Amino acid sequence: MSVNLFHFFRKNLDKLVRLVDCDVEEPNDAIFFHKADKTEEIEVSQLIPEINKEKCTYCRKCVEYCEFNAIVVIPPVKFAEVNASLCHSCGACLVACQDNAIRENPLPIGKVTFYDIHGDKELAEGKLKIGSAMQTMLIRELKKQISNESEIIIYDAPPGTSCPVVETVNDADYVILVSEPTPFGLYDLKLMTELMAEIEKPFGIIINKAGLGNTEIYKYLEREGIELLGEIPFSQEYAAGYANGNLFGKIPVQIEKCYLNIIEKLERRIMVYEGDNNLKW
Ligand code: SF4
Ligand code: SF4
Numbered sequence: 203m204s205v206n207l208f209h210f211f212r213k214n215l216d217k218l219v220r221l222v223d224c225d226v227e228e229p230n231d232a233i234f235f236h237k238a239d240k241t242e243e244i245e246v247s248q249l250i251p252e253i254n255k256e257k258c259t260y261c262r263k264c265v266e267y268c269e270f271n272a273i274v275v276i277p278p279v280k281f282a283e284v285n286a287s288l289c290h291s292c293g294a295c296l297v298a299c300q301d302n303a304i305r306e307n308p309l310p311i312g313k314v315t316f317y318d319i320h321g322d323k324e325l326a327e328g329k330l331k332i333g334s335a336m337q338t339m340l341i342r343e344l345k346k347q348i349s350n351e352s353e354i355i356i357y358d359a360p361p362g363t364s365c366p367v368v369e370t371v372n373d374a375d376y377v378i379l380v381s382e383p384t385p386f387g388l389y390d391l392k393l394m395t396e397l398m399a400e401i402e403k404p405f406g407i408i409i410n411k412a413g414l415g416n417t418e419i420y421k422y423l424e425r426e427g428i429e430l431l432g433e434i435p436f437s438q439e440y441a442a443g444y445a446n447g448n449l450f451g452k453i454p455v456q457i458e459k460c461y462l463n464i465i466e467k468l469e470r471r472i473m474v475y476e477g478d479n480n481l482k483w
Contacts, residue, residue, distance in 0.1 A: 203378070203380045203408060203410065203434075204221060204223075204231065204356050204357075204358035205221065205231050205234050205358070205449060206449060206453070206461055207356055207378075207461070207464075207465070208221040208324075208356050209449070210461050210462065210465045211354060211356070211465060212320075212324075214462070214465055214469070215354070215465075215469060215472075217353040217354050218322065218324075218351060218352055218353045218354070219324065219352070219353065219354045219355075219356065220323075220324050220325070220326065220348060220349070220352040220354070220355045220356070221324060221325050221326075221355075221356050221358065222325075222326045222327070222344065222345065222348055222355060222356065222357050222358065223325070223326070223327035223328065223358045224328060224341045224344060224345075224357050224358055224359055224360060224366070224369075224370040225358055225359065225360040225361075226312060226327075226328035226329060226330045226337050226340045226341055226344070226360070226366070227330050227337060227360065229327040229328065229329050231325060231327060231358055232315075232317055232325060232327055233447050234447055234449050235317065235319050235325060236447075237319065238317035238318065238319050238325055239317060239318045240315060240316070240317055241316050241317065241318050241323055242315070242316040242323070243313055243314070243315045243316075244313065244314045244315075244347065245310055245312075245313055246310070246311055246312050246313065246314055246328075246339075246340055246343045246344075247308035247309055247310045247311060248289075248291040248308070248309055248311050248336055248339055249291045249293075249306035249307070249308060249309075250284060250286045250289050250291065250306065250307055250308075250309045251264075251273075251284050251289065251295050251296065251304045251305070251306050252284065252304065252305055252306070252307050253273075253275075253282040253283065253284060253303055253304055254303045254304070254305065255280065255282060255303075257301050257302060257303035258275075258282045258301065258303040259301050259303070260275055260276075260277035260280060260282060261300075261301070262275045262277065263298040263299065263300070264294075264295035264298045264299050264304065266298070267294040267295055267297065267298035268294060268295055269290075269292070269294065270288050270289065270290050270292075271288060272284055272285045272286075272288035272289040272290075273285070273295060282303075286309055287333075287335060290336075290339075291306075291339070293306075310331055311330065311331055311334040311336040311339060311340055312328060312329050312330040312331045312334060312336070312340045313328070313329050313331075314326060314327070314328050314340075314343060314344050314347050315327050315329065316347075323349070326344060326347065326348060327344075328340045328341060328343070328344035337360070337365070337366040337369075338365045338366050338369045341366055341369045341370055342369055345357075345373070354472070357370050357371070357374060359371060361390075362390075363390075363393045363394055363397050367397070368397070368401065371401070371403060372401065374403065375404075376403075376404050376405065376406070376471070377398060377403045377404070377405040377406075378405065378406060378407075378408060378431065379391060379394050379395070379398070379405055379406070379407050379408070380407075380408050380409075380410050381394075381407060381408075381409055381410070381419060382409065382410055382411045382414065382415060382419075383409055383411070383412060383413075383414060383415035383416060383417065383418070383419045383420070384411075384414065384415035384416070384419075385415070385416075385418070387415070387419060388418050388419045388422060391407070391419065391422070392422070395426065395428065405428075405429075406428075406429040406430070406431040407423060407428055407429065407430050407431060408430075408431050408432055408433070408434065408464060409430065409432075409433045409434070410433075410434045411434070411435075411436040412433035412434060412435045412436065413435050413436045414436045431464050431467055431468070432460055432461075432463050432464035432467065433460060434457060434460050434461070435456065435457065435460065437454055437456075437457060439454050440453060440454055440457050
């Protein structure tokens with residue numbers, strides 16, 4: 203959905219649009235752009251504390267400060283170590299240690315890669331290193347690298363409702379939730395709408411694979427007064443094109459029309475939004 207929105211935004215709006223793949227555990231947006239050239243790759247690291255046993259007095263103050271239970275200090279056997287996989291690099295243990303026994307070392311957690319599609323680094327992705335659990339930190343770094351000159355940025359969020367999703371949407375002006383008219387789709391959608399209410403983000407819904415499942419999701423949207431931005435009908439032809447990595451130019455005409463309707467709706471919002479900076483979406 204994000205890739206298609208990016209494609210149709212670029213085609214129909216005279217704006218500098220960027221697509222940022224924040225699904226750092228399995229980024230796949232770049233696969234759809236056969237002409238995307240990798241232009242830059244930045245390694246992202248987190249700082250992991252290391253305890254110098256020569257200087258450590260085994261006071262355990264750092265253990266008390268660490269909210270993530272990442273430090274083990276056992277004074278009788280003079281054991282002091284940091285578990286890198288639990289550490290969130292908050293720096294609290296450095297503040298706690300009065301004996302200058304802790305220093306930080308960089309540990310790679312993944313990469314940020316930029317691609318040129320029309321020559322302007324329009325696509326960026328984060329890719330987490332296998333074994334790292336620092337999705338949120340990598341997404342934060344990825345978003346920091348995106349040029350301020352972008353007029354529209356589409357963040358392709360990971361699925362679910364956990365911390366990486368919150369990190370992806372926390373500075374968005376508007377969130378587009380994509381769901382399916384099935385019991386699973388409705389269940390996840392309810393979790394997402396609760397999250398949106400909690401973080402106070404304006405949002406709308408696109409129903410994908412419309413025509414499958416049942417009508418419960420529509421009843422839910424009506425009951426809750428949630429805006430339906432549009433529907434993309436289920437199409438085997440479209441699904442087969444997607445599975446082959448052929449989205450653009452091979453989209454069935456009736457599906458292309460659905461995307462154009464959604465873009466039109468969003469475009470009207472953008473124009474109103476740009477006209478009045480104080481206005482909320
Ligand atoms: S940096 Fe923070 S999370 Fe990591 S070991 Fe120190 S206190 Fe714990
Ligand atoms: S606070 Fe410093 S001195 Fe105390 S146990 Fe931790 S590393 Fe050692």
